[in-house]
Every structure is written in structure tokens, then in C-alpha cells.
Amino acid sequence: MSTKIFKHIQTSVVPLPIENIDTDQIIPARFLKATTREGFGNNLFRDWRFDNDGNPKQDFVLNEPKYSGKILVAGKNFGCGSSREHAAWAIADYGFDAVVSSFFADIFKGNALNNGLLPVQVSDDFLKRIFEVVDADPHAEVEIDLVDQFIKIVKTGEQESFEVNPYKKACMTNGYDDIDYILSKKELILQFETP
Amino acid sequence: MGQTLFDKIWDAHVVSSNEGFPDILYIDTHFIHEVTSPQAFDGLRARGLPVFRPQQTVATADHNVPTWDQHLPIKEELSRYQVDMLTKNCAEFGIELYGLGHPFQGIVHVIGPELGITRPGGTYVCGDSHTSTHGAFGAIAFGIGTSQVEQVMATQCLLQSRPKRMKIEVNGNLQKGVGAKDIILYIISQISAAGGTGYAVEYAGDTIRALSMEGRMTICNMSIEMGARCGLIAPDETTINYVKGREFAPKGEEWDKAVAYWQTLYSDEDAEFDSVLSFKAEDIEPMITYGTNPGMGIGVTQHVPETASFEQKEQGSYKKALDYMGLHDDQQLLGKPIDYVFIGSCTNSRIEDLREVAQFVKGKHKADNVTVWVVPGSKQVQEQAIREGLDKIFDAAGFPLREPGCSACLGMNEDKIPAGKYCVSTSNRNFEGRQGPNSRTFLASPLTAAASAITGVVTDIREFLSEEVV
Numbered sequence A: 001m002s003t004k005i006f007k008h009i010q011t012s013v014v015p016l017p018i019e020n021i022d023t024d025q026i027i028p029a030r031f032l033k034a035t036t037r038e039g040f041g042n043n044l045f046r047d048w049r050f051d052n053d054g055n056p057k058q059d060f061v062l063n064e065p066k067y068s069g070k071i072l073v074a075g076k077n078f079g080c081g082s083s084r085e086h087a088a089w090a091i092a093d094y095g096f097d098a099v100v101s102s103f104f105a106d107i108f109k110g111n112a113l114n115n116g117l118l119p120v121q122v123s124d125d126f127l128k129r130i131f132e133v134v135d136a137d138p139h140a141e142v143e144i145d146l147v148d149q150f151i152k153i154v155k156t157g158e159q160e161s162f163e164v165n166p167y168k169k170a171c172m173t174n175g176y177d178d179i180d181y182i183l184s185k186k187e188l189i190l191q192f193e194t195p
Numbered sequence B: 001m002g003q004t005l006f007d008k009i010w011d012a013h014v015v016s017s018n019e020g021f022p023d024i025l026y027i028d029t030h031f032i033h034e035v036t037s038p039q040a041f042d043g044l045r046a047r048g049l050p051v052f053r054p055q056q057t058v059a060t061a062d063h064n065v066p067t068w069d070q071h072l073p074i075k076e077e078l079s080r081y082q083v084d085m086l087t088k089n090c091a092e093f094g095i096e097l098y099g100l101g102h103p104f105q106g107i108v109h110v111i112g113p114e115l116g117i118t119r120p121g122g123t124y125v126c127g128d129s130h131t132s133t134h135g136a137f138g139a140i141a142f143g144i145g146t147s148q149v150e151q152v153m154a155t156q157c158l159l160q161s162r163p164k165r166m167k168i169e170v171n172g173n174l175q176k177g178v179g180a181k182d183i184i185l186y187i188i189s190q191i192s193a194a195g196g197t198g199y200a201v202e203y204a205g206d207t208i209r210a211l212s213m214e215g216r217m218t219i220c221n222m223s224i225e226m227g228a229r230c231g232l233i234a235p236d237e238t239t240i241n242y243v244k245g246r247e248f249a250p251k252g253e254e255w256d257k258a259v260a261y262w263q264t265l266y267s268d269e270d271a272e273f274d275s276v277l278s279f280k281a282e283d284i285e286p287m288i289t290y291g292t293n294p295g296m297g298i299g300v301t302q303h304v305p306e307t308a309s310f311e312q313k314e315q316g317s318y319k320k321a322l323d324y325m326g327l328h329d330d331q332q333l334l335g336k337p338i339d340y341v342f343i344g345s346c347t348n349s350r351i352e353d354l355r356e357v358a359q360f361v362k363g364k365h366k367a368d369n370v371t372v373w374v375v376p377g378s379k380q381v382q383e384q385a386i387r388e389g390l391d392k393i394f395d396a397a398g399f400p401l402r403e404p405g406c407s408a409c410l411g412m413n414e415d416k417i418p419a420g421k422y423c424v425s426t427s428n429r430n431f432e433g434r435q436g437p438n439s440r441t442f443l444a445s446p447l448t449a450a451a452s453a454i455t456g457v458v459t460d461i462r463e464f465l466s467e468e469v470v
């Protein structure tokens, strides 16, 4: 089965300069009861985004009309905590294609990559620059190129390269799927199982 | 050059290793639960694939289950639906389910070890980050996302790059009243909630060696709270004695063969780690967290750090955490009134935890301002506790013993801490809203939680211990 293809994007960004954002914030446990992959975007950052009565909190970035775009930019150690893939689903379902941070938790990174959501790890300084530029101009765009592995603040031309596992890169740029790959080695699995 | 324990187990499970690709790693047992599996089963259906090795897949219902009146249907519709879905999926794909009412039901990371499914040298995964618990047996065990749950269902394998190796040594004698939970909260407070990211962590040293299996599970359980891929401890006599005779443990000749293999599972003297850290047991106080990630912990007598002590760019996040917790710079938690005490979760809900708490609260009574929940990790733990009469001790102390499940660890079932309330909790996460919307969590050991329940305020367990012998 093929998955979503990602090669290149250029859009404005949504800044969330908070560190250690855990997956319980991204999607609280009480919204994990759905048994399909869709619809989690409605509850993305639920308790930061809405008050107890379900009214949007005006000061949260996702509720600020000046911010939009397909790239979420967040503080370091993004996606720590629970392994729930629902966090990656919620971010993608909301409409983001990439998350930029100076550090990602392992499991989140893997989950994102498995869902066509690109985690882009940048230096602390570069992250700070994005926040500064977007603070001055909320419409400032960021370009991410997975093929050539660079991220660029379009307005200033500042640019940095980022790492991505070559296998995962091939999967994302071609829409390959892990299960197809492993099943192509089924003989080896059967061999392994034979004592 | 010698090999680390981690590498020995990993190498023994590599099905295929290709340059530029992650390894294909064989998984001995795949644990599943109701929350992270439904979409994976759907994926299999869409592909027209069966579960490749249903006999190596074990299912239980734990996250959504009520912990009171478990024999009645689950009240909350979505929770009930998710649990029913697991039942249907397991039936359709031929997977053994230890569901509600089954004598083996319980929190997935409690039942694997207690049934003898988790063993030294094995590989275990589950769509749940605290799968690291199983590493206490000298196994590779880690949490995976739902796409990977589907992958393991379809192939009994996982595509995975080998993580780096870290050794964390703890040596020396623990103070009275300090236990495994304090050790791991201390380590995380020292290296931060991200300090282990990218590593498989082996815990070693004489303090770790002296711990029971339950204590070792508590330590490995929280490896993920420092970001580690997994945690593990080399098997020894303690491990072997624990596994022996359990429901699914090898028997007879198989057992002897297994033990002979397990005895080869240790890091060689000259094995190289990418990082080595050492801590002294004497430095560890009873620990408590004050913030909104498990790295924000202090000794119970210490003060909450000053905002100014953090780097500029971290101060905003720090202030946000303190505001959420209703605390301020330099505050001492000792003596702070609390509302709830939760003793349970895959970190601290095993029989040993309940025994320790029962022994301490015997003849005491909880403070009026505190609601206490004691939630056993499994049906077997619950029954054992009742056999030993612990339920009577708990009842007399105002600590009702509930039924097994994840309970107030995650605010997904009926057991939630109300908004604004403080809970001293033996679970593993103090994230915003983790125990219920706007709930406030102080993570601590079972003894600290029990002592705080008795006094009604955050308490240093050592104050009790100077008067009596526990």
C-alpha cells in the first residue's frame, strides 16, 4: 500500500515556542477513543485551544487568525511522552505537513514519518531565528525540501540542512510502505523462525 | 571487543540487515491493548492480511476499564465501544484476549511479567510507551506507534534502527524510605526528560542489583520518561527466581536450556557504551515532582527552583509549568495540602507495592481532606492482595482497594482527578491534564504517597521511619 508523498513545501508557519510538548497536550487521552484514524485534528491541542466549555481560547496560536500554514514550529523535545500515533494523526489531520523543532522524541519522530508528516530537526539557533522572523512578520514563509534536505527562511535566505534516515526519505518521497518492504523478505522471516 | 547486553539480544533477533535500511528485527511477543490497536486491525483488513503469528500476540483491556463494579457494562459509550472492538478484532484474527473478567486481565505491562510471558533475552513491543517495563528481565522492549503495531501484526517483525547504548550505574546504599521509584525520579531529574533520547539504557551497579524484580520494573518502566528507547537490566538469580514456575514460563528441559542461555546475557567487561553515567545511592532522597514533565523532580525537602536559574529561552516554558501547578519560585512542597492520592499504574501497582503500602498504613487512617485510590495492576495482584488480607488493612485505613486497570494514570476512564486538585500519584507522568483536565500531579513513590495520604499534606516518609521500623 502506498502512503502520502512528501517532497517539498513552502508556506507560512504556526509558531509554538514551548519546550517539552508531550503527546498528552497534542491529543489528550480522553480523545483517543476513536477507532479510525480520521478526525483527530478537531481535538489537536484541545486543552490549550479550548476552555472547559469548548470555547476557543483567543491567545492560543491556532486561534490567532494571523497565523496559518502547513508547518508547525515548536520548542525542543517535541512529542515526548506517550507513544500514541494519534498525536501524529491529529497534527496531519489538522492540516500540517511538517513539524520543525530543535529536538524530537524518538517515538513521535517515527510515528510522524510513518504518516507522511515530516519532522525537521534544526539547530537551537535556527529555531530561534524562525521564531524571531515569524514574530516580526506572521506571514513569513519557510521552505522545506526533503529531496535536497534543507530548510530555508524565505525572507532572509537563512538556510540549514537537516538529517533524515535515507530509507525513510525514500519512503516519503516515493510513497513506499514499511509492510510491503518487510513482506518482500518473508522468506528470511520464515528461515529465522526455523530452529 | 566485548558486546553489550543490548547488542547480544538485538543481534540474536536480526532477520535482515541491509546497508542504508533499518534492521528487520524479530519480535518474540507482541502485546496489544484496546487504544492503539483498532486502526492497525483496520489496516490489516484493508490489505487483506492475517495476523502473521497470532500465538505470539497477547491482548488485554486496561486503559478504558472502570476500576469499580467491573462486572457491570462499561458506562461510557466510547470506552465500551473500544473495548468491544478489541474483543471482536481478537476473535476475528485468532488472538488470545485477557479481557474484562478474565483471571489474567490487567495492565499490559503488569500481566506480561506476572504470566511468565516476558523473559530474559526476548524482544517485546506494544503500542504503548511503557513497554520499556519488560526490559527489567534483561530483554529488549519498547513502545511503538499504531502503524508499527500493524507492521508487527502483519510480519512479527519491526523495522528499526539500532539505538545508541548508555549505561547508568547506581552504587551504594539507599537511605531508609528511599526505593526504586525515587531512584528513577532522581535519575530523570538529573538528566532531564530528554536526556536518554536515542539510547537503549542498561541500568547496572550494586544498588540496582539489590532491587527486587518489582523494583527493577519500576526503574525500566520510566526509561521512556527520559526519552530512552528502552531500559534493561541484566538477568540474575533474582530474575530467574521470579520467572520460575509462572503460567507460561518454560518447564522441564526447556527451562534448563533457557536458564543456561539467560546466564550468558550480560554486558561483557570490555563492552563499549556510547555514554556512561554514575550516581550514588546515598545522594537520593525521597523524590517528588513539582512540574509538568517527569524531569521536574526534587528531593521532598528541597525547594522548587527559581525561574532565574534557567536559561532565558527556557523560562517561558518553566513559568507556564509552575502556573499550571499553582506553585511559585522557591516554594517548598513539604506540608502542601493535597486532595487525592493514587497508588497504581504500570509503575507501582504490583503486589510488592501494595504490600509495602499496606504494611505502612496498618493501624493508621487517611486524612479527611484526601481521597485515596489503590488500584491493583492486575486481577492476579488483586486476588493475591485479598488472599493476604491487604484489602482489610486498606479498608480500615480509608484506602479502598479497587479493581485492575490504568485508572487515574491517564484520565481516559472514569477515574479522573478533578480540575485544580492536587494528587500525589505513583504513576509515571505529570503532564498537564494527564490525570484529568487541569488536574495537578505530584509524582512520588508508593511510600511517599501513602504517608501523604495519612497526613493530608506532602510528607517526608523519613519522618515516620524515625519513629517506627518499617
Ligand code: SF4
Binding pocket: B062, B063, B107, B108, B109, B128, B130, B345, B346, B347, B405, B406, B409, B410, B427, B428
Ligand atoms: S498504567 Fe498508565 S502508563 Fe501504564 S499502560 Fe496504563 S495508561 Fe499507560
